[in-house]
Structure formats: structure tokens, C-alpha cells
Amino acid sequence: xxxxxxxxxxxxxxxxxxxxxxxxxxxxxxxxxxxxxxxxxxxxxxxxxxxxxxxxxxxxxxxxxxxxxxxxxxxxxxxxxxxxxxxxxxxxxxxxxxxxxxxxxxxxxxxxxxxxxxxxxxxxxxxxxxxxxxxxxxxxxxxxxxxxxxxxxxxxxxxxxxxxxxxxxxxxxxxxxxxxxxxxxxxxxxxxxxxxxxxxxxxxxxxxxxxxxxxxxxxxxxxxxxxxxxxxxxxxxxxxxxxxxxxxxxxxxxxxxxxxxxxxxxxxxxxxxxxxxxxxxxxxx
Amino acid sequence: xxxxxxxxxxxxxxxxxxxxxxxxxxxxxxxxxxxxxxxxxxxxxxxxxxxxxxxxxxxxxxxxxxxxxxxxxxxxxxxxxxxxxxxxxxxxxxxxxxxxxxxxxxxxxxxxxxxxxxxxxxxxxxxxxxxxxxxxxxxxxxxxxxxxxxxxxxxxxxxxxxxxxxxxxxxxxxxxxxxxxxxxxxxxxxxxxxxxxxxxxxxxxxxxxxxxxxxxxxxxxxxxxxxxxxxxxxxxxxxxxxxxxxxxxxxxxxxxxxxxxxxxxxxxxxxxxxxxxxxxxxxxxxxxxxxxxxxx
Numbered sequence: 001x002x003x004x005x006x007x008x009x010x011x012x013x014x015x016x017x018x019x020x021x022x023x024x025x026x027x028x029x030x031x032x033x034x035x036x037x038x039x040x041x042x043x044x045x046x047x048x049x050x051x052x053x054x055x056x057x058x059x060x061x062x063x064x065x066x067x068x069x070x071x072x073x074x075x076x077x078x079x080x081x082x083x084x085x086x087x088x089x090x091x092x093x094x095x096x097x098x099x100x101x102x103x104x105x106x107x108x109x110x111x112x113x114x115x116x117x118x119x120x121x122x123x124x125x126x127x128x129x130x131x132x133x134x135x136x137x138x139x140x141x142x143x144x145x146x147x148x149x150x151x152x153x154x155x156x157x158x159x160x161x162x163x164x165x166x167x168x169x170x171x172x173x174x175x176x177x178x179x180x181x182x183x184x185x186x187x188x189x190x191x192x193x194x195x196x197x198x199x200x201x202x203x204x205x206x207x208x209x210x211x212x213x214x215x216x217x218x219x220x221x222x223x224x225x226x227x228x229x230x231x232x233x234x235x236x237x238x239x240x241x242x243x244x245x246x247x248x249x250x251x252x253x254x255x256x257x258x259x260x261x262x263x264x265x266x267x268x269x270x271x272x273x274x275x276x277x278x279x280x281x282x283x284x285x
Numbered sequence: 286x287x288x289x290x291x292x293x294x295x296x297x298x299x300x301x302x303x304x305x306x307x308x309x310x311x312x313x314x315x316x317x318x319x320x321x322x323x324x325x326x327x328x329x330x331x332x333x334x335x336x337x338x339x340x341x342x343x344x345x346x347x348x349x350x351x352x353x354x355x356x357x358x359x360x361x362x363x364x365x366x367x368x369x370x371x372x373x374x375x376x377x378x379x380x381x382x383x384x385x386x387x388x389x390x391x392x393x394x395x396x397x398x399x400x401x402x403x404x405x406x407x408x409x410x411x412x413x414x415x416x417x418x419x420x421x422x423x424x425x426x427x428x429x430x431x432x433x434x435x436x437x438x439x440x441x442x443x444x445x446x447x448x449x450x451x452x453x454x455x456x457x458x459x460x461x462x463x464x465x466x467x468x469x470x471x472x473x474x475x476x477x478x479x480x481x482x483x484x485x486x487x488x489x490x491x492x493x494x495x496x497x498x499x500x501x502x503x504x505x506x507x508x509x510x511x512x513x514x515x516x517x518x519x520x521x522x523x524x525x526x527x528x529x530x531x532x533x534x535x536x537x538x539x540x541x542x543x544x545x546x547x548x549x550x551x552x553x554x555x556x557x558x559x560x561x562x563x564x565x566x567x568x569x570x571x572x573x574x575x576x577x578x579x580x581x
Contacts, residue, residue, distance in 0.1 A: 005392035012452020019429035083301040091302040104563030106513040124315040170575045219422040261425040272420035
């Protein structure tokens, strides 16, 4: 009964990954795609990749993007999960009902939406800040390289935080009430209850979310595509954007794109192994 | 929990909840506000937050595929192609999402069943592989798939899009369904097998009906993920006939002449289906996402 999906996975997942490795060792560009013959190129694509400053720039941007967005996701999600976990306020039920709203927004739409929020002339962020008197002049959020990275991270974090909230909320529900009641009797403050009970018991869930979110943030594409297209200059070039530009924009250097894709895959394989071990252990009967 | 709350803590929790709700909803306000205005109105005052006048002209234009122009768009010479393409793309997205949902459910439930019931080494290995393959970057698959699809004539077809999306999503479907199927009691199937049912028969007649909530959760998530998918159709499709909603929306990116108000109206129509699904079927989606991440 595994045969159908096994076959499908072999064709659409396993083989392409290997084939990408093969392509990365060959010269594949628009001309070769027309003729269908890919001459062997050895490590030429990798040499070119590692000599390309933009590739290293894209990798370093990716690291910054991943570090900041994952940290924000964890902190915001933890805060919201703790808030909605207290059922004594009926409003928390409303919050819980709206939890998945950002997750339901298509990533491209999310990108377009935030590009309108951050737009210099008509953008809603400028409108709101002007109305509040926090800025005197319109700010060109997407024109400044630092601000642009911040803008992309904000958009991405907004869409992806709900997933973490769900995981943490599920984790919090698994913590027995008695622990808190006992701590309360012993006179522990709210703060120390959080550090001594909540956080240690949530650690496995947080570990899973960290691995998943790190990996997904590493692959970020849609928001970059829709908000900055890597700009201004190449201030928001990330790894997936580099691969996309190399392989699917003129001059369509599929060989180079495959090489950069393989480097991404190798980096993520480490995260994948860690995740598989962590989650796999739980499913053992 | 019957603890009493002091009014200060209650007020604090209210504020915290309000802040959380603002975080979740506020970024959507511009979509709604801008899509209900004309471009002239939004440009007239670059400091106003709320619209002075409300119009549905943007939606009328998009839903009619650019035919119903009305007074606002009467003299507009440039309309983005995305407007004409939207209705067809919406239909394409529906077809693709339904096909992907159906196929991932069939393939995923079969695999998830073997994972849940057969304690074989290669089945376990396949599960680990599914878990790991969740983290294969899509762009890594798209480069070789593009070359393959080019060779086999699957570019510019919805079939190609469906094939690629199913391949990418099946491991996730297995992860969502496996813990659910494992939680069902095995005794019922054993009884059916003793009465002469084949394993597949037991699966079809007993396991699947019992697993309806899990299947619903999985189906909703698959539909949503397929509806959101940009990179696969963006690379596989370049002809307008086979474009899906995200690709048509991507056409608005870096279009410097597009009306903001019109863009936000298209965005609103593009996000409405999955946003509705998420809010209405929240219970299922939550359960599926949590079990797919933590237990599978």
C-alpha cells in the first residue's frame, strides 16, 4: 500500500534531488536546454559559485534573516500562547479563533500587502506614523537597505508566527495545572513559575519549532519576490532568491542554479536529520 | 480552573488579548481599506487612514475580467494583465487545489496506514524520509523538475503543476495522518480481518470512515497549501491559460503603473478562500498542523 506514494516520491522528490546534483556538475544553460545535451563541467559551477561575492552576500543575508525572524517568531508566539492559555478571560477565546488568520493568507498576497504597507508615498505605515506624529516626513522603508531587510522580516514573521503559537499552545495544554497550583502554594511568583515550570516543560516543543522554523526561514522566497525582488541593490538577496535568479532568469544558468540549490540542500540536511531524530523518537511505539 | 482573578490581572489580560488580536488582524486593514477606494481618492490625501468615499468599482472590474469598467476606470488606458486573467486563474487554482487535495489524501492515507500499523523497518525508514523531505527546499526540486518537465512536455499544463505539488505535499500528508491513524483502535480491523476482510478492505471499510476528522484536517491543510503555492506554478507555467492565482498576483510585482487600490482588491479576492477555510474549519486545521509537526 506504500507503492503509489513511494513511487511518486521517488519520481518527484528523490530523483530530482539527485538529478540536481548531476546537473550541478554539467554545463546547462539556455543553449544546452535547447539542444538537450549537457556537457560535463566538473566542479566548474561550484568554483564559479564560491567565487561569486553575491552568493556569499546572499548566504550572509539568509543567516541574518533566519536568526532575526526565528527569534521574533519564538518570542511573539510564546507571549501570545501564554495569553490565550488563560481561559478566565472570555476575550482569549476570540483571540484563539483568529489565531490562524495570518497563516491563511497566501504568501504572495502577504508580500504584496506589506509592500503596500511599507510604500513610501501612499503606504499605510507612513500614514499611521504621521497620524500619530511619530514621524514628520514620509519614510522610504523599502529604499533603504537596512530598513528593507527589516520590512521583509516583519512581513515574514507576521505570516509564520501563528504556526508557532499553535505548537506552544498545544504544549501548554499538556502541562498539568497541579504544577502551577503547587508552585502557587509554595509562594512562587508568576515570573519564576514561567522560568521554572513552563519553559522547561515546553522545551521539546520549542526545539521542534526551532528546527522547523529555521529550515523554512532558510528557504524564504515568496516575500522576497513580492516585496523587494532582492533590492534595493542586492540588500535582500537570500539563498533561494539567488538560486531562482541564477536558474530561471536570463541567462538561465541551470547548472549554477543547481550548484547553489545543492549547497542549500546540504545545509538543510543537517536541520532535517536533527528534526527526524527528535520527532522520530516520539513515534516509537 | 476556579482561581479568582484580581481586577488588575483581568485588565492586563484583556489588554494583552487586544494586543494579540491587533497583531493578528491589523496588517489586513490596508487590504480592506484600499480595495474599497478609487486610486484618485487614495492619492488625494497621503495622510488619511480611512477612506472618504467607498466604491466597489475595483471588485466589479476584476470579477468581470476587465469588462465592467464603470465611471472610475472609463478613461484608464493601462490595466494590468492580471485583471483580465484573474477569473480564469481562480478557476485554475480551484482545479489544481482540488486535484492536489484528492491525490495527496489517497496516497497519503495509504502510506500513513502502513506507517501506523506495520512495524517494519523499511516503513519506519520511509517515515523518517518523509520527515526529512519536509525540509528539502522547494527551489532544489524546481531546478531539476523544470528540466524534466521541459523534456516531457509538462510545462504550461495544470497536470504538471498538480504532479509537482502532490510530490511535494505527500510527505506532509503522511505526517499529518499517521499519528491520527495510529490512535484508532486496531481491534476493529482485527475483527474484520478474522471475518475474512482483506487488509485493504479493512482499511477502506473501517479505518477510513473512522478517520474522517483526520482526513478532513489533512484535506483542508492540503487545499490551503496548494492554493498558496507560488514557486511551482511560477516556474512550470508561463502561458496565461494555465496560470493560478498566486502566479497572476506575482505578475503585479514590480508593475510600477498598477493602481494600489486595484492590487489590494485582487489580493483580497485571492486570499478570501483560504482565509474563510481557516476561520471556519479552524478546529481541524489546528489539530492537523499540531499533530503533523509534533507527533508524526
